[in-house]
Amino acid sequence: MPQKIPTPSPQAGLIALKALIGERSLLAPLQKMNQELGDIFQIELPNFAPIFMVGPEAAHFVLVDARGDLRWRNDSDPVTHLLRHGVLVEDGEEHDRLRRLLNPPLHKQMLNEYITDMWCYTRQVTAEWKDGSTVDILDEMRKIALLVLMQTLYALDFSPELRRMWDVVLDNIRYVSPGLWMLWNGIPRPKYRAAIQKMNSYLYQIIAERRRWMKADSLPPKDMLGLLIASGMDDDLIRDQLLTMLIAGHDTVTALMAWTLVLLGQHPEALRAAQDEVDNTLFPDDIPSMEQINQLTYLNQVIKESLRLYPPIHLGSRISATDLEYKGYHIPADRRVVYSIYLTQRHAAYWPEPDQFNPSRHTAGARPEPYTWLPFGGGPRNCIGAAFGQMEARVVLAYLLLHFDLKLVGRHVRPYMGATLEPHGGRMRIEHRTL
16 A cells, blocks of 8 residues: 655644745755655645655656656746746757757856956946945846847847836746645736737847848857757747747846855855955956856855755756656655755755855866756756856856955844745845956
């Protein structure tokens, strides 16, 4: 007989519900359930009974062993309504086809060409920073990430549109963020329709403009927008891929860079070490080479530890397409199955002092056990933009460390479950460095 999946007490379920409504973070309740119930458990809330799985075996089960029986697409979820037929919410052969079309501009061989844009847009955004001023580091990293993504992948300078489209982008992100809609398995409030319509209008506009430009230009495109048009894809499907990359591509690296700066602000000794490394490797007035960026080994360790503690995509959600069995537990068909990246990367069985910030975990030659470090997922559907995002984080953070002293104002930074895991309350005081 299959074992019954453990469930928390009604009181624990109520605590989780209050955390979702109030703090917009289930992390603490889930961590407690994991400690009390083990590495598989089920939350039972009204119309919402996901099965949570934790640990490398669970991750391998979801990402590899049973991946063909676990669907990404859930037609009742807002992310599917927003992205429609974007690569992120497609399964099977169609996902594989779209991924092949999207991959060339994100390939590691292209990253060297993007360093200049990453460096220069960081300089552009920070040119508005005043000595002694305090900035919301999440907002500032979002500005940089949006500008970088639009230029590198779509060959568009988004600077003239940044102010006009700012709230539109944020409302599209809020539309797909966790909320009370999960309890009735429906769609969030209709207030987001206007933002989605504005986003659609903008994307269809840039598609039309690029089509006209490509008719007059004989050079083959290298950017993602041009390649999608050249593939013969229609406007609707192109829109779906552009919006997928826009939301998923910029929001994840935004959270990564913001969390890394918050952690450095909380650990002054790590901040000094990272700053010393940058000072000894780069020159303030020169755009760095790929070779120089790759020499920033300590900064890379800091980024990897940030990804471990606060993975931007902190869980993976699937829908079981058929009845499944995992370690003697029965998983019925049409059930939401969630593997927790956050809990796996803080699992005491695999990470000593798992809640402590310790970049030395990621020194050269150190290898975490397979499927215990999962910020980009794993298996055949690992994150298509993993190399791009890590390179962008290193370039942007190197620029900031080289040119600014950053001091965290206050200590009340809390994780917030938006479309990604964001640091809310991360305000930093800015001072230009004299080099």
